Amino acid sequence: MSEQVVILSATALERALKRMAHEIAERNEAAKEVVLVGIQRGGVFLAQRLGALLKEILGQVVPAGSLDVSMHRDDIGTQLAPNVHPTVIPFDVTGKTVVLVDDVLFSGRTTRAALDALNDFGRPQRVQLAVLIDRGHRELPIKADFVGKNVPTSLRERVNVQLKEDGGQDIVTLEKL
Amino acid sequence: MSWKRTHLLDIESLSAEEITTVLDTARAFKAVGERAIKKTPALRGKTVVNLFIEPSTRTRISFELAAMRLSADVINFTAEASSLKKGETLKDTARNLEALNADIIVMRHSASGAPHFLSRVVNAHIVNAGDGAHEHPTQALLDTFTIREKKGRVEGLNVTILGDILYSRVARSNIWALTKLGANVTLCGPSTLVPKVFERMGCRVTYNVDEAIESADVINLLRIQHERQRQTMFPSIGEYTSLFGLNNTRFARTKTDVLIMHPGPINRGVEINSDVADCPRSVILQQVTNGLAVRMAVLFLVSGGQGPQEVG
Numbered sequence: 001m002s003e004q005v006v007i008l009s010a011t012a013l014e015r016a017l018k019r020m021a022h023e024i025a026e027r028n029e030a031a032k033e034v035v036l037v038g039i040q041r042g043g044v045f046l047a048q049r050l051g052a053l054l055k056e057i058l059g060q061v062v063p064a065g066s067l068d069v070s071m072h073r074d075d076i077g078t079q080l081a082p083n084v085h086p087t088v089i090p091f092d093v094t095g096k097t098v099v100l101v102d103d104v105l106f107s108g109r110t111t112r113a114a115l116d117a118l119n120d121f122g123r124p125q126r127v128q129l130a131v132l133i134d135r136g137h138r139e140l141p142i143k144a145d146f147v148g149k150n151v152p153t154s155l156r157e158r159v160n161v162q163l164k165e166d167g168g169q170d171i172v173t174l175e176k177l
Numbered sequence: 178m179s180w181k182r183t184h185l186l187d188i189e190s191l192s193a194e195e196i197t198t199v200l201d202t203a204r205a206f207k208a209v210g211e212r213a214i215k216k217t218p219a220l221r222g223k224t225v226v227n228l229f230i231e232p233s234t235r236t237r238i239s240f241e242l243a244a245m246r247l248s249a250d251v252i253n254f255t256a257e258a259s260s261l262k263k264g265e266t267l268k269d270t271a272r273n274l275e276a277l278n279a280d281i282i283v284m285r286h287s288a289s290g291a292p293h294f295l296s297r298v299v300n301a302h303i304v305n306a307g308d309g310a311h312e313h314p315t316q317a318l319l320d321t322f323t324i325r326e327k328k329g330r331v332e333g334l335n336v337t338i339l340g341d342i343l344y345s346r347v348a349r350s351n352i353w354a355l356t357k358l359g360a361n362v363t364l365c366g367p368s369t370l371v372p373k374v375f376e377r378m379g380c381r382v383t384y385n386v387d388e389a390i391e392s393a394d395v396i397n398l399l400r401i402q403h404e405r406q407r408q409t410m411f412p413s414i415g416e417y418t419s420l421f422g423l424n425n426t427r428f429a430r431t432k433t434d435v436l437i438m439h440p441g442p443i444n445r446g447v448e449i450n451s452d453v454a455d456c457p458r459s460v461i462l463q464q465v466t467n468g469l470a471v472r473m474a475v476l477f478l479v480s481g482g483q484g485p486q487e488v489g
Contacts, residue, residue, distance in 0.1 A: 068205060071206075071209070071247075072218055076481060077223075081179070081202075081477065081481025083202075084205040084206070087208060120212060120214040120216075120217070121214075
């Protein structure tokens with residue numbers, strides 16, 4: 001077993017999400033126009049949790065959908081065919097503020113693909129990006145609006161996000177490869 | 178679960194897990210077809226060649242539309258219009274297509290094993306769209322997809338394949354796919370067209386049509402291929418219809434939730450009665466819709482490279 005360091009414990013993760021939810025509410029005053037879209041797979045559960053937290057803060061339902069970006073990636077042919085998960089966006093995104101939610105922001109290529117994929121569903125008024133962990137090493141001009149935790153990493157490390165929805169407990173670790 | 182193959186040549190060599198991966202992927206692609214914008218950039222910049230040495234309309238159109246929905250460029254190549262007529266070998270034809278940077282070759286051929294041969298001599302990804310009497314993998318995948326979609330599972334279901342099975346690549350691919358996923362497969366039809374030797378593939382053969390359809394959760398009807406010298410195999414089409422055709426009387430004895438399937442083209446009044454073909458339990462047209470999704474999934478999956486999956 002390689003060396004692992006805990007970045008976020010279950011309590012710290014919950015606090016980070018709460019703070020992000022408050023920041024989203026603060027930034028978007030016309031809150032009824034806000035929708036959440038989680039990027040498959042890790043972002044989906046986080047979007048649902050942020051949706052529940054925002055409902056407490058705002059007193060109204062903030063819908064959460066899920067988006068699979070495998071069909072919009074730029075690297076098919078260089079790596080194994082991805083596992084494609086369902087995209088479920090049961091609301092119209094046109095004219096809305098869409099908050100894209102992902103677990104880890106790394107190269108930025110997933111976010112780029114997500115922006116493209118989102119286009120197929122309509123034309124949002126604006127798109128914001130919320131990530132639990134920003135580990136740096138961007139390869140594209142992409143920046144998160146809401147960050148749970150900034151973690152400087154080396155390319156020889158891996159960030160593991162484990163959520164209780166997958167069984168087990170909430171924990172984020174940094175693993176040396 | 179992950180898919181590591183660069184070709185789809187047959188169902189026989191696939192594992193149950195690989196079949197399930199195709200079906201799961203197809204589910205995501207089916208959703209694309211239900212959206213306002215029915216196109217994804219997944220295979221943007223790739224070239225798909227439909228190399229159909231044996232005539233086909235529905236399978237070719239389905240592959241063509243699948244490739245277009247994935248944003249690939251498509252070339253259709255048929256035997257009549259090709260240099261094969263001028264004496265060029267299949268290998269040379271394929272190499273010429275590859276010289277045009279074809280990434281995927283979808284192939285239909287009258288010789289069993291032709292796609293396997295091609296996969297050894299060219300670098301393009303090969304997808305078998307039917308080879309002789311051997312296999313028709315995407316048909317079996319779309320049939321299995323339809324069964325799973327309608328019934329929620331495949332394991333434990335009684336599936337009866339009724340009709341002309343002897344030379345049917347659809348039947349062979351279906352038997353492999355269904356038995357691998359745990360269905361109980363029964364074959365039925367005239368004894369000349371349904372030899373007992375099929376039992377070696379792990380299914381049951383019976384000549385009692387009433388028994389074969391009564392316990393079936395799914396009935397997959399195969400067309401009598403009368404263009405393939407069927408005169409010697411049974412006395413007449415009329416006799417086949419009266420002994421094995423799915424008419425109203427026989428249909429009344431089936432389970433109330435039975436699925437009626439047919440790979441098409443259907444011969445109304447021969448293997449299937451019009452009332453049955455058009456009834457709510459018939460999913461024949463939904464098979465066509467699902468075929469598109471399954472073929473998108475297959476073209477997408479075989480295009481994957483060999484590097485590790487990247488995240489972030």
